[in-house]
Amino acid sequence: MTATQHANRTIRDEIRDYWSDRAATFDNDPGHKITxxxxxxxxxxxxxxxLGAARGRRLLDLASGTGEIxxxxxxxxxxxxxxxxSEPMLERARAKLPDVTFLQADAERTTLPPASMDVIVTRHLVWTLVDPAAAFAEWHRVLTPGGILLVVDGDFVTRNWVARMMTRFAPAATHGHAARHKEILSQVHFSQGARAxxxxxxxxNAGFSPVRIDRRLGPIHRAQAAQLGWRKSLxxxxxxxxxxxxxxxxPPPA
Structure with a gap:
């Protein structure tokens, strides 16, 4: 094993353990639980x-956490x-959704068969990826031809002037895992923020085409405002x- 491979394994293990330790209270945080x-x-x-109408298509929820998506x-x-x-996350998801299949695996190395899913969705996963190029190639492999990937994510590092001023005069409360979160963030690919x-x-580069960015998430943010409070909502x-x-x-027609 090379030094780089060893470092990547360590980072992935730390990411898994970080989310495992947060599983018990994960649904208590607004923005994680979908009301x-x-x-x-x-x-x-x-x-x-x-994604259009479901029509019974096979969908893979990557980094499914407690199962909200x-x-x-x-x-x-x-x-x-x-x-x-994270097995603790999966335990909660299985209790919540006994009719859904949940698998334990690394989202960057799913071990699923080729062309086994029609749709892949992820929420707040990409910013944690150690090797996004390899992960996206893996997801492309798992999708059927004509399949769709939907990524919901963000740059949670960069702050505009409004956020900087609010933090300066009223620092945001941080959870007890903040130091570990910061340490993990410093080692992942998007350590400076996952820009769209x-x-x-x-x-x-992984072969997806077309690729379209949608920044119009206002309806979700407005719906979350009651749980987040005015400051966190802003x-x-x-x-x-x-x-x-x-x-x-x-594939092109024969």
């Missing part, structure tokens, strides 16, 4: 906009499979958040 009603409807509208997709009519690296254009470029709206829809092209 029924307006927020769930806003998420469903975003997914329907980019799987819950959404299952209710929309997709044949849903969740995949996560950079993610889209890497998806194109900070969220200032962040560089986005959805990216990418397609695996069909």
């Amino acid at each position: 029924d009603g307006a927020e769930m409807a806003a998420w469903e509208a975003l997914f329907h906009k980019h 799987s819950r959404l997709c299952n209710a929309m009519g997709f044949e849903t499979t969740g995949l996560d690296w 254009d950079a993610v889209a470029h890497l998806l194109g 900070l969220r709206r200032c962040e560089h958040r986005y959805a990216i829809c990418a397609h695996k092209r069909l």
Whole structure:
């Protein structure tokens, strides 16, 4: 094993352990749990906009966590499979959704068969990737020709002037895992922030086409405002958040 491979393994293990330690309280944090009603409807509208009607298609929810996106997709009519690296997260997801299959694996190395999924969705995974180029190639492999990848993510590092001023005069409360979070962030590929254009470029390099960026997540942010409070809601709206829809092209006709 090379020094680089050893370092990557260590980072991945730390990422897995970090989220495992947060599993018990993960759904208590607004923005992780999807509340029924307006927020769930806003998420469903975003997914329907980019994925269309479910029609029983096979969908893989990567980094499924406690199963909130799987819950959404299952209710929309997709044949849903969740995949996560953290067993404590999976335990909660399985208890929540006993009719959904959940698998333990690294999202960068799914071990799934080629062309086994029609749709892949991820929420807040890409910023944690150690090797996004390899991960995107893996996801392209797992998708069927004509399949769709939907990424919902953001740059959670860069702060605009509004966010900097708010933090300066009223520093944001941090959870007890903040130091570990900062240490992990310093070692992943997008340590300076996962900008939409950079993610889209890497998806194109992996063979996805077309790749479209959607920054219109306002309905979700407005629906989350009641749970977040005015200050955190404003900070969220200032962040560089986005959805990216990418397609695996069909082979040319014979």
